Amino acid sequence: MAKEMIKGNVAVAEAAVRAGLVSYFGYPITPQTELLEYLSARMPELGRAFVQAESELGAINMVYGAACTGLRTMSSSSSPGVSLMCEGISYIYGTEVPAVLVDVMRGGPGLGNISPSQADYTQVVHGGGHGEYHLIVLAPASVQEAIDLTGEAFYLAEKYRTVVVILMDGFLGQMMEPAVLPPFKPVNMESPDYAVAPKEGREKRFLTSINIDAPTQERLNIRQMSKWEEITRNEVRYQGYYLDDAEYVVVGFGTCGRIALTAVREAREKGIKIGLLRPVSLSPYPTEVLDKLAEQAKGFLVVEMNNGQMLDDVVSIVARRAPVHFYGRMGGMVPYPDEISQAIDEMVNSDAGPELDGRAKWLELMRETIGQGA
Amino acid sequence: MAKEMIKGNVAVAEAAVRAGLVSYFGYPITPQTELLEYLSARMPELGRAFVQAESELGAINMVYGAACTGLRTMSSSSSPGVSLMCEGISYIYGTEVPAVLVDVMRGGPGLGNISPSQADYTQVVHGGGHGEYHLIVLAPASVQEAIDLTGEAFYLAEKYRTVVVILMDGFLGQMMEPAVLPPFKPVNMESPDYAVAPKEGREKRFLTSINIDAPTQERLNIRQMSKWEEITRNEVRYQGYYLDDAEYVVVGFGTCGRIALTAVREAREKGIKIGLLRPVSLSPYPTEVLDKLAEQAKGFLVVEMNNGQMLDDVVSIVARRAPVHFYGRMGGMVPYPDEISQAIDEMVNSDAGPELDGRAKWLELMRETIGQGA
Amino acid sequence: MTDTDVKVVYQRPIGLTDVTTHYCPGCTHGVAHRLIAEVLEEMGELRNTIGVAPVGCAVFAYNYFDFDFVEAAHGRAPAMATGIKRTLPDRLVFTYQGDGDLASMGMGETVAAAARGEQITIFFINNTNYGMTGGQMAPTTLPGQKTSSSPLGRDVETQGYPIRTAEMLATLDGASYVVRRSLHDARSIRNAKRAIRTAFEIQKAGLGFSMVEFLSICPTNWGLNAPKSREWLKDHMLPYYPVGDFKVSEEAERVMKEVR
Amino acid sequence: MTDTDVKVVYQRPIGLTDVTTHYCPGCTHGVAHRLIAEVLEEMGELRNTIGVAPVGCAVFAYNYFDFDFVEAAHGRAPAMATGIKRTLPDRLVFTYQGDGDLASMGMGETVAAAARGEQITIFFINNTNYGMTGGQMAPTTLPGQKTSSSPLGRDVETQGYPIRTAEMLATLDGASYVVRRSLHDARSIRNAKRAIRTAFEIQKAGLGFSMVEFLSICPTNWGLNAPKSREWLKDHMLPYYPVGDFKVSEEAERVMKEVR
C-alpha cells in the first residue's frame, strides 16, 4: 500500500469509511470540522448515510438510533460538543449498543478556544455522563495510529457492545503525515441479533436503558462492570520506548506523548536512563505496566496538555513508590520538547521523595513563569 | 428556632429562599421535582423569579445569565438532567460567575430509574464538562445538613465566583426529618462589581468564557487552578466519628455515610476499634485527614451507592499504606446497615495486604450474591 | 341462525402484546396505542416497523407493542428515529411523544426533523401536562390551568402561552403532513385512526415528514375521572387546539384521499 | 458661509467602541451592529442595555458594543437572556444570533422563549451558512446552495428544506413582534433600523417577545465580493425569505406606529 500525505481529521474519516461505516451524524465544530466536511461528500457518494445534525445532542441521539440497528455508526466533535453528548453517551452505554465517537479536543473550559488541548481526558475517561459507565478510550499520537485505531474502535465497539472514543487533539486533527490507509472493507448490512431491524418471522425486540426496578438495574450494572473487567484484561494498549532499563519514566499520551519522545531521546543522548510510556488505551489504562515500572523507577514525569488529569491516575497507580513530577500546558498551549527536556532535568536533579505533590510544584512554576490572570 | 418536619427537597428549596435566592430555573425530574414545585409557588409569592425552563439545557443557561448579574441563582436536577448541564457548567466556571446547583441523584446509566443513588460522584466531582475545572461539591447526609449547606453553598459560590453543587440522593430528597430553618435573609439586589447590570456613569462590562488567544486562556487556567488551591486549603469539610483510636476506618458520604454510622456503632459495640469518615465536601476532598488516617489504620472500607467512584480517590490517597475494601450497591439500590456490618466484619477478619483490589473482590461478591444480567 | 353468521366487529389488535398497560384508567394513551397497532396490522407492516418510545408516561410503550422498539432519551426521539431511518430506509419508523417530551425538551429535534423532511412519523400526545413526573406545566398547558408547577393556574405573563405545535410545524417546507386529531369520542377516534394511516402511508411512499397531534386526557393529574376528563378536553382543549389538517403537501394530499 | 452651517449628517454611533471588527470586508454583521448601536443611542438606553453574544462570527460582539455584554454558549442565548431579564426586569436585554446558532443549535431555546413571551429581543442574522466555522450548511441554506458541508449543493431530499424562522415563530401566541428585514441596500437598512427600534420599544413597554430577522451577506464563505454578495442576497434570498411583518400583536402595532 502506498503512503499518502493525509490530515488527521480526514484520515479518521476515510479510515471509518473503509471500516464499513454505514452512517455518520455530526455537527461542525473547530478543530474537528474537516472530518464532517469530508464525509459530507464521501458518504453520499457511496450511498451511505450522512446527516449534519441540528446539534451535538441531535447527533449523538441519531448515533444512538443507528447503533440500535447494530450497524456501524459514528459521530465526531470537539470539547463543548462532547459535553452536550454526555447524556446520550450514558444512554448508549446503558443500552449496550456499539458506537464510535471522535473527540478532537480544544482549550477550555467554556468556549475557551480552538487550539489543541487534552483537557477532556477526565471527562471522557472518567466523567462525562451520569451513572456507572466506562468507555473505551483510544488516544492516537500519529495519523497512522489514528487510522489504525479507527478500525480498531469499530471492532471493539461491536465486540463489547459499548462506546469507543478516539481522543485526539487539534494538532493531530490538523496535521498531515504520510500514512497507509487500510483496504476498503465492504459494508456489513446484516444486523446482529440484539438489534432492531425487524423482519418477518422473529420475535419483536426492544432496546432500552431504563430499568425502573432497581434490582434489575443493579444486575445490569454488575454485568457491565464484569464486562469492563474483561475489557481491562484484554484491551490495554500502550507504546513503550526505552523502558527496559529506565530509571526515570515519562508518561504522556497523544500529541504530548510524541512530543515527549523527542525530549526523552535527547535525555538518553545525555546519558540519562529514561524511558517513555505512551498509553494508547487511556481506558482501560495500562495500569499493570505502570505498576511494574513503579517498582523499578526513581521518578516519573507526567506530561499533558491540561492541568494534570492523567496525572491523578498515574499518582494513584504509582502509589508513593516514586515521586511523580508533572509538566503541563493548558488552555490550548502545546509544550515544546525543550520544556519537557527541562522538566526531565529537574526531575533527575530533584531530591523530592515519593510524597511529592507534582501538581503543586508545577503550578508554582507556572505562576512564576507564565503568570496569572486573563 | 422551632424544629419542623421537613422533606429534603423542600428543605433545600426553602433554605435557598431564606438565603436570599433571587432566581430559580429548573426542569422537572424525579426525584428532585418537589424542589421545583415548591419554588413554583414560593418564589412568585415573594416576587422573585421562577422559570420552569424548556429543558435542563435551558435551565443551566438561564442560571448562567442570572449568574452574570451576580445575584443569587440556582437550579436543581437529577442525573440525566445534570448530564445535559455539563456544557453550561463548564461555561459558568469559565466565566467565573457564582451559581448553585442541586443534584438529587438516581440510578443509571441512561434512563436507569428514579431510585436513590450516588452514581454521579465522578461526573460531578471529577468529570462532567470539558476543559479544566473543579467545582465545589457538598454532600449532606441529613435534612438539617442539607439546609445548612445550602446557605453555605451560596456563600462559597460568591466568595470564589464558582459553581457549587449540592450532591444528594433520592433518599435525602424524599426523607422528612426535624430541622431548623435559618432566619430569613433579605434579598441582596446589589450587583457585585464584575457583574453585568449596567448603570449610568460606569464603564461597560462583559463576561465571557472565550479566550481565543491560547496564552491568555492559559493564564486564566493558572489563576483558576490557584484559586482551586486556595479552596482546597480553606474549604474542606468532613464529619468524623470515633476516629481518634480507630484501627479501621469506614469512608462514606451522604446517605451512605449515615447508614454506615449505624454499622460502625454496632461494630464499636462489638469492640472493634473502628471509626467513620464522612466527607462533607467531596470537592475539595478531605485528603489531609484521610492521609493521616492512612498512617494509623489497618484497613479502610469505602461504602457507596455506586460502583466505587469515591473509592478511586480513597485508594489514591491511602496509597498502599493499608488495604482499602469496598462495599457498594448500584442501580438505585441502598445498602442496609447489616450489609455494611458484614463488610466490616470481613475487613476485620481479612488478611489482605495493602495491594488489595477492593473493587475486584466486591464485584466477585456481587456476582455471587446478586448475579448478573438484566 | 347459525354460528357462521357471527362476525367479529372488533377485537384487540395483534400489534398489542397481552400485557396490561401501566396507564391510569381511562388514559387515552391507550387509545393512541391501540389505533397505531390497528393501522399497522391493517397495513401488514407490523414486522416492518420500529417505534421510538419517549421519556414520559409512554416510556414503557415498548412493552405494549408487539413489534420492534427503542427507548429514546427525553425529547430526542426524532433524532433517534432519524438515526434508525437513515440506516434502514425501508422500515417504517415512528416516534411516540408527549407534549413535555416533544414541545419542551425536544422542540429543537422536532423542528429539525420536520425541516429536514425526515421520512419518519411522529405521534404527539398533547395532554397539557407532564403526566409521568406528576403533572407539571407543559408548553401545552392552557392559560389559567392549574398544574403542580403552576399552582395558581398558568399565568401567561410569567409562564407564557401554550404552543400550538401542529400549526407551528406546518410552516416548514419539509413537513408533508401535519394534522391534529382528538381522542375524546368515538368519532374523533375514527378520524384519528385515518390520520395515522395517512401518516404511515406518506412515510411508506417516501413523501417526507408526518406528524399527528392527538388531544389526549390525563385523568390522574387533571384530578377528574375519565368521562369528566373527556368533557374537559372538549370544552377547553378543542377551542385552543382545533382539530384540523395544518399541512398537507400536494403529494400527501393524494395519499390522504386514498385512505378510506 | 460659516462653519456653523456645517451639519453632521451621519457619524459613527457612540454605542460602538473604537475598535476594528474582525468581520470580513463588507460583512453585514457590521451593519446590524451599527444599527443596534444607533437605536440604543437614540433611545438613550446605552447604559441600560445588556447584550448577549452568540457563538458564531459575532462571538466577539462584546468587544464592539460600548455597553454591557455577556457571551452565551452556542444556541443558548435566549435562555441566557431569560436568566438576565428575569433577574433585572427593567434592563433592555437582547440576543444577537446567527442562523446556525438560533435555528439549528438553539431552536428549542428560541421557540421556548418566544412561547413564554419572554421580554427580550432577538436579532437574528440569517446569512444562509455557518460563517465562523468555515461555511457549512445552515438550516437557512437555500436549496441547491453549495456550502462546505453540502458540496454538491443542498439536496432537499437528504438535507432538508430551509427554515423560515420568522414565519414559524409568528405562529406563537407569546411572540409580539416578529419581522424580517434585509441589509442589502440603504433603503432596506433604514427599514431594518426602524424594526430594531420597534422591537426595543416593545420590550421597553413590556409587551412580550420580539425578533427581527436580518438577511445578511457572507462574502467570504459565499466566495463573492461584497457588492456581488448583496446582489446574490437580492436575487436568491429575498424570494425565499420575503421581508415583512409576520406577527405584530395588537399592542405592538401601536408601538410600531409611533416609531417614525
Added chain:
Amino acid sequence: MPPKGWVEINDLYCKACETCIADCPQKVLALDMSRLSIKGYHPAYMAHPEKCIACGICATVCPDAAITVYRGTPPGFEEKGTE
C-alpha cells in the same frame, strides 16, 4: 327479537374507567360492582345485553383494548332466539 350482537370484556385489561359505559349509545354497559378483577377493579360488563347493537363504539373508545365486539346472535340467545 334477539340483540344484534354482543361484547366481551376482558378482565385482564379492563380498568373500570367507564369510558365505554359513558359512550355506549344503548346504555348496555355498567361496572360490575359484584366482582373485583385481579388488578383490583370492578370491570365493565353488559348490564343490558339485550340492547346491544354491535355498533362497536365501546371498543372504539376503550383505552385498554379490553372489548371484543361480535355481530350476530349471542351464544346464550341462540335457543331463545328460535323460540
Added chain:
Amino acid sequence: MPPKGWVEINDLYCKACETCIADCPQKVLALDMSRLSIKGYHPAYMAHPEKCIACGICATVCPDAAITVYRGTPPGFEEKGTE
C-alpha cells in the same frame, strides 16, 4: 457651485469592501489604490468630492461605520466657494 457636503472615511475602520462605492448615487467614492492602511487595505476615498450631495447613503450601508457625512461646504472649498 460648491458641493452640498462631504464625507470623511476613517482608515482605521475602512476595509475596502466597496459597498459605499457601489451605492453612492453620485459615484463620488473609489478605493485609494495609492495608499495602504495599517490594516493592509486600500481605503475608500472621495474620488469626486465635487459631486457629493451629503445624502448619507454611503454611511448607511457601510458595515464598519467608517464614514462621517457632513452637510455644508467642505473646509477646503470655503475660500474657493466665496471666490
Added chain:
Amino acid sequence: MQYEVIIAGFGGQGTLYAGQVLAYGGMDEGRHVTWLPSYGPEMRGGTANCTVVISDDEIGSPTSLHPTAVIAMNLPSLDKYEPMVKSGGWLIVNEDLVNRVPARADINIVMVPANTIAREIGNERAANMVLLGALEANLQILPEGAIEKSLEVNTGGKLKKFVPLNIEAMRRGAEYKL
C-alpha cells in the same frame, strides 16, 4: 434506645400519613426521627410504605432491614415484611385485609380488625390510625398521649377536623394491647 417502624399497605390506605404522625410525635418529644417513604411511580395505585426511625441519638440509617415493628395493612405487606421483623419485635396486622395468620413464633403479633373498627367509628380511612394506636399501646415508643398532643398541635387546615376521629381511632386500636 432506637425504634425502627415500617408501615406498609396499598396506596391510599394512609400508610405515609400514619408514619408522619408517629414521626411528628417523636419530634415533639425531642427525639431524633426520620421518615422515609418509598417514592416514585410505584406509588401511583400500587403499594406505599414508609420507614420511621425514632432514637435518642443521632440517627444513622433511615432504613431498616430488621425493624423493631411493622404495621402490615394488607396481605402483600404482611408477606413482604413478616420475615424482616427483628426477633422479639412486633408485627401489627390489619386482620381485615389478610387471609392468613402470621407464622413467626419469635415475634409479638397483634391482629387488629382495623377496617372494621374504623368503620364502626365512622370512617374506614382511619384504619391506619387504629393500627398506629395498637402499635403505640404495645411498644410505648413515646410517652402516653404524646402522639395525640402532637396531632393536635401539628394538624392544620382541612385535616384539623379529623383530629378527634383519629384520636378516637388510636384509642380503639390501643385496646389491642397484648
Added chain:
Amino acid sequence: MQYEVIIAGFGGQGTLYAGQVLAYGGMDEGRHVTWLPSYGPEMRGGTANCTVVISDDEIGSPTSLHPTAVIAMNLPSLDKYEPMVKSGGWLIVNEDLVNRVPARADINIVMVPANTIAREIGNERAANMVLLGALEANLQILPEGAIEKSLEVNTGGKLKKFVPLNIEAMRRGAEYKL
C-alpha cells in the same frame, strides 16, 4: 538526521503549500515527515505558518522551538522566528517584504528577493517556491531533484499546469546558495 523547518508569512502567500511540497518530497524519499499548520480563524486574512519535520527516524514532536531553518516571507515572520532558529541553522528571508537585515550572527542568513524573482518568471505567487528553492539548495534536506520529482508526481488537477512555473521558481531560488 532530522530537519525542522518553519515557513511563515501572510495568509495567501502560499506558506502552507510550500510546506506541503517539502513534506511530499520527504515522503517520496521514504523519510518520516510531519506537516503541521497553524489553524483556525487567525488564518482568515492573518498570518499563516506551518512546521515541517523531516527525519530518518520516527518523529517525536511535530513542533519545534529551535527550528533547523525558517523561511520568513514577511516582516512579522522575520521578527517572530529569527530568534528561534537553532544556532548554526538557516534563515531564508523574503528580502522584498522586509525592511531590515536579520541581526543574528550565529546562523546562516539567505536574503532572497522572492517576489521580484517570481514576478520576473511570470507569477508573483510563486515567491514561496523561490524561497523553498533557496532553502533546499542550501540545506540539501533531500537529494537533488527530489522535490521537483515529487511535485510532478503528486500534483494533479488545476495545479498541474503550475508545476513548470514552480520548478522554475525553485531553480531561481536555488541560485541563492551561500
